[in-house]
Amino acid sequence: MENLVHGLAILTDPFSLFVILAGTLGGVMIGALPGLSSTMAVALLLPFTVSMDVIPAIAMLSALYCAGTYGGAITAILINSPGTPAACATAFDGYPLAENGQAGRALGMAVWSSFVGGTFSVFALLLAAPALARLAYNFGAPEYFALAVFGMSMLAAISGESAVKNLIGGAFGLLIATVGIDFTTGVERFTFGFPELMDGIDFIPVMIGIFGISELLTQANVLDRVYRRLAAEAVKLPSREDFRKVWKTMARSSFIGTFIGILPAEGGTVASMIGYNEAKRWSKEPEKFGHGAIEGVAGPETANNAATGGAMVPTLALGIPGSATTAVIMGALMVHGLRPGPHLFLEQPHFLYAIFTAMLVANFLFLGIGIVGAKLFARITLIPNTFLWPAVFVLAMVGAYSLEQNVVDIYIMLVFGLIGYIGRRHGFSPAPVIMGLVLGEMIENTLKQSLIIFDHNWLRFFERPIVDVFFALAILGLFSPLLFKMFQSRK
Amino acid sequence: MSDQRNPSNAPAKGAGPETPARPRLRGDDKVAALVIVLSAIVFWVSTTFDEVPSALTQGVPPESYPQLLLGTLIFLAVVLVFESRVRTEKAKKPIKPIVYYTGAVLVVAALSINWLGIVGAMVIACAAIPLLWGDRRYKVIGVFVVVLPVAVYQLFHGVLEVQFPLGIFKDMF
Numbered sequence: 001m002e003n004l005v006h007g008l009a010i011l012t013d014p015f016s017l018f019v020i021l022a023g024t025l026g027g028v029m030i031g032a033l034p035g036l037s038s039t040m041a042v043a044l045l046l047p048f049t050v051s052m053d054v055i056p057a058i059a060m061l062s063a064l065y066c067a068g069t070y071g072g073a074i075t076a077i078l079i080n081s082p083g084t085p086a087a088c089a090t091a092f093d094g095y096p097l098a099e100n101g102q103a104g105r106a107l108g109m110a111v112w113s114s115f116v117g118g119t120f121s122v123f124a125l126l127l128a129a130p131a132l133a134r135l136a137y138n139f140g141a142p143e144y145f146a147l148a149v150f151g152m153s154m155l156a157a158i159s160g161e162s163a164v165k166n167l168i169g170g171a172f173g174l175l176i177a178t179v180g181i182d183f184t185t186g187v188e189r190f191t192f193g194f195p196e197l198m199d200g201i202d203f204i205p206v207m208i209g210i211f212g213i214s215e216l217l218t219q220a221n222v223l224d225r226v227y228r229r230l231a232a233e234a235v236k237l238p239s240r241e242d243f244r245k246v247w248k249t250m251a252r253s254s255f256i257g258t259f260i261g262i263l264p265a266e267g268g269t270v271a272s273m274i275g276y277n278e279a280k281r282w283s284k285e286p287e288k289f290g291h292g293a294i295e296g297v298a299g300p301e302t303a304n305n306a307a308t309g310g311a312m313v314p315t316l317a318l319g320i321p322g323s324a325t326t327a328v329i330m331g332a333l334m335v336h337g338l339r340p341g342p343h344l345f346l347e348q349p350h351f352l353y354a355i356f357t358a359m360l361v362a363n364f365l366f367l368g369i370g371i372v373g374a375k376l377f378a379r380i381t382l383i384p385n386t387f388l389w390p391a392v393f394v395l396a397m398v399g400a401y402s403l404e405q406n407v408v409d410i411y412i413m414l415v416f417g418l419i420g421y422i423g424r425r426h427g428f429s430p431a432p433v434i435m436g437l438v439l440g441e442m443i444e445n446t447l448k449q450s451l452i453i454f455d456h457n458w459l460r461f462f463e464r465p466i467v468d469v470f471f472a473l474a475i476l477g478l479f480s481p482l483l484f485k486m487f488q489s490r491k
Numbered sequence: 492m493s494d495q496r497n498p499s500n501a502p503a504k505g506a507g508p509e510t511p512a513r514p515r516l517r518g519d520d521k522v523a524a525l526v527i528v529l530s531a532i533v534f535w536v537s538t539t540f541d542e543v544p545s546a547l548t549q550g551v552p553p554e555s556y557p558q559l560l561l562g563t564l565i566f567l568a569v570v571l572v573f574e575s576r577v578r579t580e581k582a583k584k585p586i587k588p589i590v591y592y593t594g595a596v597l598v599v600a601a602l603s604i605n606w607l608g609i610v611g612a613m614v615i616a617c618a619a620i621p622l623l624w625g626d627r628r629y630k631v632i633g634v635f636v637v638v639l640p641v642a643v644y645q646l647f648h649g650v651l652e653v654q655f656p657l658g659i660f661k662d663m664f
Contacts, residue, residue: 168564189537223624390617
């Protein structure tokens, strides 16, 4: 109770409230801009938070995450171009509704669904995270290694062109994390004589490059794209009839989104697709889906926001990111000198409550902002790309430089921007690389510690039941795309 | 999606539907080959790490973990070749020259930092990208070129106390 009060104290601090409000406003605006995902926004704004205390910093990024996930729905509905990948499924029925002159109704349903899903998942975070952290508190190095392997294996199941490409991306991220001096022996690895690489490659320039610069280059290739903007009347509150129709969908998607979010690596995109499919499967009028079914907006929007709180559970309790954005938030925690996991969690529980409070407040704020200002935020898409993307580059350049105040980090950002762009063109998602980068040090250290404990006998991993469970789950995760296809084809 | 295209940016001759589609799975074969070749090169680099007495390595030499990852990458690349056979690959839009020009602007802006400082680099990016991308509202671009770099500089330097290289503009700020 005392910790809850400590956490809630964030509400009495004007600066913390200000950064939560700024994060929420920024999240809705950035989420509404096609091409600017909440992951990129968190990566770009991370340098702003470096000089803050850790709690307001993470509160701001968490608020940005929640609001950004909702913001994507605005443009999905009004211009049929999802502001974030997690809003793709929202466009399926949101845009047809807007075409039928019901943009306000669709926007109203999107904001309420996002609020319901987001709030549900924040309470799930509050309940599930401490339990998970307590469970993991006595984990040793082998268990952590197996858990991280399970987390990496789940990359196979995240959305993308190919499960194998996701795994290659993850392994590439792990390899980047080996650059620098090996802690055990003091030997330089892959530094090629550059002293700047001795401490390894920082997360921030890599994240900014791989999400921001690669997207900038992608946008340069689609400059001729013209969006047809539909007029939006004021956001309407969903009618009682609408709520009667969707409450079961909202409840189902809240559970689905939270559960998918809790799974390592899976985030809002997967959750929204499953939320949409399940809404259609359980609907009494499935034939209306794709033509403007209100459940088709409620299902994915509830699920993608429910995934935000869910994704925070493994990130904070286990130190295994639940999604691409939480991988960046985890990177932010590490920049602040904190290593998420059960020890941090159980030794500084007020930290969880502060994040819980920030996310809860962000959900209420974007509900208000969405009802009052969705029409206004939709106008943000009128910012010409010719000014938006140079501004992104300027922020990216300054952000990459700021942490270490080293120009080499700008070059690293550009190199990873190029790698990200080439990778995207060939079907590689940037998220697995970041997952690998964030988990790299932990995986290597726990593997080495385990091998020392086991006297270099790999088979002794299997003597530990928890390790066996995680390895079994990892195998399941690796083959989950195949299993899913088999399951789908049987239906 | 309402994706309308300007006539000026219509697909080039020969890129129309009458062109016979190239075998779709070749792209991933090339990707797999590239991953294997690069991994092999990096593997070789890992064999050049400094030697350490075995007592210091505690049985885990510094190259073993990267080599394990590189082996995994090569294995996954081989799996990719087979996986791509049962998957339809998405057709890619050709890269337009403007992407290369934009990339060149980014590189020039980044490389100019040591000479022109961060503000100069920001000015280059803010002026060159809109012009390159076809914006001809010179007055708006002029305001943008001045306001954004100065605002970002003041925010990061004045509020967040970041020290930037200023190059030839060091007397101005």
